Amino acid sequence: MTDVLKIAVEAIGQDTLRVILGLIGVLILVVINALMLTWAERKVAGHMQRRIAAKEVGPFGLIQPIADSLKLLGKELITPMKVDRVLYFLAPVICFIPVLVSFVVIPFGEGLQVRDINVGILVILAFSSLSVLSIFIAGWGSNNKYSLIGAARSVAQNIAYEVPLLLSLLIVVIMVGSLSLKDIVEAQKGMWFILYQPIAFLIYFIAGVAETNRTPFDLPEAESELVAGFHTEYSGMRFAIFFLAEYTNIMIISAVATTFFLGGYLGPYLPGIVWFLIKTYFLVFVILWFRWTFPRVRFDQLLNFSWKILIPVSFINLIVTGGILKL
Amino acid sequence: MTFGLACCAIEMMATAMARFDIDRFGAGIFRATPRQSDLMIVAGTVTKKMAPTVVTLYEQMPSPKWVIALGNCAISGGPFVFEGQYNLVEGVDLLIPVDVYVPGCPPRPEGLLEGLMKIEEKITGKRRFPVPDKRW
Amino acid sequence: MTGGYLFNNLYIYLFLALFLLCTGILGVLFRKTLIGMLISLELILNGAGLNLVALNRFVSPEDGYGVVFTLFIMGIAASETAIALGIIILVFRKYRHIEGEKLKEMKD
Amino acid sequence: MVEIEELKRLFPRAEIAEIPYEERGYHLSIAVEKGDIPDVADTFAKKGCYLFDLFCVDYLDFLELVYFFNNHSAPYRIKVTTKLDPEQPTAPSISRIFTIAHWYEREIHEFFGVFFEGHPNLTYLFLHEGIDFYPLRKKQVKVSEEDKKRLMPKPPGEEEDTFFINLGPQHPSTHGVLRVILKMDGEYILWAEPVLGYLHRMHEKMAENRTYQQFLPNPGRMDYMGALNFNLAHVKAVEKLCGIEVPERAEYVRTITCELNRIGSHLLWLGAFLADLGGLTPFLYVFDDREQVLDILEAVTGSRLTYSYFRFGGLYNDVDGEFIEKTKRFIERLRGRFDMYNRLITGNVIFINRVKGVGIMDEALIRRYGSSGPVIRSTGLPYDIRKKEPYAAYRDIDFEIPTGVNGDNMDRYMIRLKEMEISLNIIEEAINRLPDGPYRAEKLPKKLKPPKGDLLSTVESPRGELGVYIVSDETEIPYRMRWRVPSYSNLMTFPELARGCLIADAIAILGSYDIVVPEIDR
Amino acid sequence: MTKVTEIIKGAASLIIGMGVTIKAFFSPVVTVQYPRQTIDITPRFRGHTKLLGDEEMPERTKCVACGICAKNCPSRSIKKVEGEKKEGEKKKTATTYILDFTTCSQCGICVESCPFDALAFSADYNPAGYSREDFLYDLVKEYEKRKKV
């Protein structure tokens, strides 16, 4: 049996047990993070609008997200009549996979990483494309015109913004010479990459906000235009999973930005994980801040912005960086 | 869910705004789609042309669900009832079951908040919030 | 045959690659719409890729040519899809359908 | 612009009479045969007039179609009437000359049963098939089978590659219960058609059942955002009809409160417009300011939204020193807030890109539709009833009318912001001049029985030109009361502006009109 | 080059906008926490109507059940006004005065038209109930309840 395990381990990777435990940890983290963020979103929104927001349920309204999720659990699961059942059920599930997988490779602290894969960043990028797929399936399966428009928008948006996102991360990969997230963090011991590559950071962050479908790029669910976009027909727990995935995506985008540009878990005095969380949640706060400040861009402007500004700029950045590194 | 029909919708918005802040009770997220709503606030006159839509929307909401009839028009047709009227549903409770009625033309935002607490009272059986002094 | 394990067996990979190839051929032959054919084509390409990597892994593990050529295949597949998409949309705009059989004019 | 001699020469069969404007609210009355209507309309269209209103009055013996024409340069309101047979009412359609008549004629068709020859689409606009009589006829007349067939909406033909979207009746951006059918090609709109009547509350029918006084609460509920302006239009009309003098103090208070109401309305529009564009936070900021307006108005009128504060011959109750104090403080506060709005919204590059060059209107379009208010001021027409036909205390107060250049959403936005500033100036001026005296006319008849006749009263509501036309028959109850509402003609330009737009732009355009649906549906 | 300056200007405008919201984030909230706090209701607030007590005889209201208000009401909200003549008094005294608040439009015509000034607006600003019948107020009874408080 040990023999088998050894070979299994050899075949799959390292320590299966560690991965499984890590996955459970990640799951808990994902849920807690999403709950926290719904609360934070309300509070940030509230205070930016000079009101209190969630307050009456629990101290500072901290119990509110739990109460909400319990409520959503208790809701009736409606399956609308004309939906494509398989796709309708599948979409929230698919939506959740990339979220889980991405967390596996993110280094939360020194040694606090579920699994250091030597193609780590590729894992995140590869699986993040799945979330588009889930939006597409949700939109298609819902048999609702608003959902379908939302899905179409989402697909186009993701194609457009995946490119600058990749290119700006590629710059850092070139500088480090490794695809492993741990190596990237370790390479920033002297200086954070944001100081070398502010433009890349900006492009990554903008594209990241677009990838998570947040304002000002929240076209797939643009409320004033498409009611609720791709999840118009979803209710109860299925809707909650979309919600969960959205907030976790924000977290991932911020976490990757932290790892790539802000020195990850590096920082004086405090333990690594604290630094990591501080940096990540600061970026999350900025994303929330965006949402409660800006109006939404228009669809064609969104695409033009990516194709005409972000992609050329990041190409130039890439070429210049490559040239400087070789010289 | 946002379901502003008429005048009262403005007061409903006012309730969500900074001065009254319905979000304190965790009820701040007005969803535009019935699938994700728990409470339907019918704020305004329901006409006969609108009635089928109201019913559909109510049916599209996942249970458990509640309804507040906000304003006199939604309760009984309000000031628009007269003999020979041809386009009014005289009270939304003729179409869908209503849990709490908030009268007024339009009701003040406090009225809506009070209605919300009444809903909670109906669900849990007790009132968590202090009762403000009754004014005469 | 290396080892007793299924996943260390060259033949199983070859079999899977062949399976993908044949289903792909099946799809290309009988699918009605152009998109359907395109999808089936992807299956064939995948089969080829799998074949290459498996042979690379078991027959000549010293170098990575199979892997590299699979990457080439991916590049080709992506560009092929882009072009095919363009053509399909063009056909759709012109004929209002995307059914391969009905496109008699293309033969002339 | 319009000369009587010329008209007499052109239409020898018509009865043309000059009307004392001060008493009746319009200048010229022309009675023509129904066959001449298209010619008359054509003449006025060539002279640069717009169709102010088109409606019908049922006199039992005959139906009277009333056309009101006006022009934007100097108000010269012309009433054109024609008599129709009540049994088989038919009239020629003028929807080809004035596009807005398309909808007015549909309205008359379903409410009176008048068949318009040459009208392309006489289907239900306000009503639905459950109502099988013509509601506004004095005697109950059943809808004929033939008419019923005509009224049923024709399903628009679905072609390949296009699909239909129902924007509303329950949709977050329609500000109420407006339904717009959009025919889309992907994200682009090919064709749009508003469907009204989801909030038709029968105000005009109700007016025929209630005394002038009992109708007081209604206008405020038509346009709950500009309740006081609507209230004023009604009160002003009845006062003119009965010859009631209004004390000067009341006039000034009316001006102040109306302007406050206008600010409140524009503020809400600002928030709602931004919410349509996806920015929610400004909505809450404007409500913060709006609550101040409401506080001021509530302290004097007792209500937050539907005030019904003006009474015939004056006001419901007087304003006090506290009101003036509060208003002055509010003026200071709001002036300070404009800078914040400019930083948050006006300068924002996303906002600018969303609104600039979208929904461009020009003068010709406006003339065909007879739009009014900030919507037309954005094209550069300085047309404002407060200035052109001054009422209340606007006679004494000098103010400028902001105009735009391009007629796009940006201009409409800028004009409304500017109008708020100007309203603040007007309020300040009016407060400084506020005379002492009674707030209500002393001698008021116990029962209002106005003399026989008709009258038009116009007011500049926050959304534009509001008109009330009253026909009195010497009883306490109006014989016919017609409300010409500004949002109606503003909204109807939507199909034309939305064509070829992205859906996001269409929603921005819809938001920029500042429509209030109950006002359109009445 | 103009494009670059445009982009920079645009970014600057966005940052200015963010400055506005972050300033609001750290400024005090304007929320009035109903039901823990309440807004001062203005004395002119128009709630439903109430009957005023007679100054001379506080046990009875000023209402003499003449029915003028019911006649003038635009939406026939005042359902029933009844009174009886007590011995030794000149006028009738109202015994029931039923107001159907659900059709009231709070316009104030009844208050204005009352020749005895017996009606006024109450400051009952937050009514809510479980059925329509909750708002069929009998104003005479309301008056008696109020007297006790």
Next chain:
Amino acid sequence: MGAAEIIFIIIALFTMIGALMTVLSGSLIYAMMGLISTLFGVAGLYIYLNAPFLAMMQILIYVGAVSILIAFAIMLAGPFTMKPKEWTTVTKFIGSIVVSVVSFVLVFRAIMQTPWVQGKIKNFNVTTKDLGRIFLDRLAFPFEIISLLIVIAIIGAIMLALFSRRQG
């Protein structure tokens, strides 16, 4: 049978079922779903073949780009038609099956009869660095050609799009 083997079998079955679904399902959207599951299955097989980089690239390119493009095509070509008719005539179907089965049998025999020479090194381990070396040293010319091909494809796609826009 270890855990790894069970997972391997599951992945293999997943791939095969996905492939069958791709060709046999009636609606294009399900075909796409089948393709995606096949792609994932193949990616899993690549991991078993010690090529994790390739597996990730497989997902990134195939799932992230190719299938999204296909989704786009489905959406553009068949707007709001949930299930475009896919089934063809029976004769054609039988013919196709015969062709594929015959080719399957023939190639399978060929595979089984070929004496495969197994490599000497047991641990196959090609790192990303090695791949880069191969690309830019020994296979620089094909790499350039592929790059050229992709550029041509991009230009061609743009041309097609412009052409179709002019038509529409």
